[in-house]
Amino acid sequence: MPEPVPTAVRAGGEVRPAPGRSEPHREAFFDNAKYLAIVLVAVGHAWEPLREGSRTVTALYTVVYAFHMPAFIVLSGYFSRGFDGRPKQIGRLVTGVAVPYVVFEVAYTFFIRWTDGAPGRDISLLDPLYLTWFLAALFVWRLTAPVWRLVRWPLPFALAIAMLATLSSSIGTDLALQRILQFLPYFVLGLLLEPEHFRLVRRRAMRALALPVFAAALAVAYWAVPRTDYAWFFHDDSAEQLGAPPWLGPVMTLATFGCSLTLVACFLAWTPGRRTWFTALGGATLYGYLLHGFVKQAAGPAGWYDHDAVHRPLGLLVVTLVAAVTVTLLCTRPVRWALRWAMEPRARWAFRRDGVVQDRVAA
Template sequence: MSRRFVTPVTPVRARATDAARDRDEAPAREGTKQRDAFFDNAKYLAIVLVAMGHAWEPLRDGSRTVMALYTLVYAFHMPAFIVISGYFSRGFDARPEQLKRLVTGLIVPYVVFETAYTLFTRWTDQVPDRPVTLLDPLYLTWFLVALVIWRLTTPLWRSVRRPLPVALAVAMLATLGPSIGNDLDLQRTLQFLPYFVLGLALKPEHFRLVRRREVRIAAVPVFLCAFVAAYWAVPRMTSAWFYHRDSAPELGAPAWYGPMMTLVTFGCSMLLVACFLAWVPGRRMWFTMLGAGTLYGYLLHGFVAQGSKFWGWYDPAWVHGPLGAIAVTVVAAGVVTVLCTPPVRQVFRFAVEPRISWAFRQDASRGRHHPAAAPSRDRSGPELLR
């Protein structure tokens, strides 16, 4: 919203305005769990785009339009998630309570779903000897590992004088080294790092800037131009640059392409993220409550996406035509929406948000806060996506 100053603000009105702004911007206090509808809406819409992107994968080769949409969506949906995750990690300082939530909300679910996906893909991919390993994240579990690493380094980034340029330098250097390997998917973790660090630096007023009416209007031609550019680029370049999981040599490009493409993709992605956020409604919608369950939708929809190929859902010829692409898109949005609903969350809570308080000492559970400490902005574990 734009700010218009028409008349001087009296001290009383100024105090009232400040109090109202404090109520709007203050993080949720323990016990109140007040949620911002804007961020819940953004997370739900982003997870729908993630599911659509996975559903489009088997259709890419047969349609340049689908491939262009796929490239466009992949340019900003994970960056949007990561920026929001960084924004809600601003208060992380490795207190015992925060570390406990990191374990229960990310590390344990990673172990559970890494094992589950390995066993499931043994069947769907017909690879019975695929080993269960926690060092090489399979499919979409990489995001949980990356969140753990990013959050543990949060105190460092908050103490660095120019964190974003440093993070960009790290990402640029990562593109030069294919020797980084697949252990914990560090290549992708390092290349996506600048988006998380940017989120750490954002303030509520930055989100208000992109939600102004003029930005919302400008986002329309920007997205149209981005789609045209993606359509043009389909036969000319690989969309793998937006996956951030390979070095430049692994993509068959000269080493100097890596740092250059890091800056190019970061600029493109952040422009599209801003346009995406400009379209996100700030009021409560019918899907707002589903924003609290996006981690469930993220982790569970992969089984449907992976199984759909094995079950032959893409075998009919009509599925690879325009009507088929539309049907696949609608089904993907519907499936991930269902997976974010409270009944599904209740069923799978044991795996996504396990209650293992028995594994921690009581003083660690309490976090040993100083009585006068300011309320934390931390959203550890699943709160990053719920």
């Protein structure tokens, strides 16, 4: 959904901190958080065909969608704190975000044509297809990072933009602009965070509180399934497009922001801070994010969900495990070695040498 994050947080490469900030380094905590979040992304996608007729699956799906992308985006903002538009940073943004966006926009278009057995849509680099929306959004957000450091009240301003976006149904699909604007506050919040904020949410008291909060969130989601539209958490439509009165858009922006941040804090509270068997996989979440979409797309035409057993509790468990294992394998070293040319191209030939020299002098 996904350097980025995928490496949700590292898309475009690690960036230097702003003046006065300590140099970022790879901490097990952040790699663990990225891996666990990408697993939730894959699991959420795997649950989509199981929602119909199941209130429980829909409630689980709603809770997961309430925080997994906000978590990615907050972390992406946190690791973008030092982005100030230097030539080397722009180069990394192009090779680490723009190039994968183009490659996978084209790849998904042809793959969907093939699996659906129809010509389908034309290739359009302005209309992100499926998971590629996140790369388009990250590219725009990161370019605006220097602006948010100049604004006096960046988070309220970003929230105001998100609230106004829900009032307009005329915002088109170009570069997933509706999502860019509505998810913007999470990225801006990440820009404002300091290491001590993450230490606060990892305290023992916070971990003790996280479990009942998640339980309450699941109970509320179960109650809300027949009463509200979980699509508010997608941040992909205006209030009018969701069949709601315009005034509800800004209200739901604030409500979902508070709900999502609460669950993100609970998620981070239970994220291990030590090195684990999956820590190294957290540095390759972009691979799992973009590649698992092909598996999900193939599942429908292949009839994987046509069996009644899949829609039973044991089937749900199997689907969940298969999704988790699949995305894990897609983050491993062999996959990264085979597809580095598309995900992390160096492309030094495409950039002027004097730009790199100027960047080094400025540093």
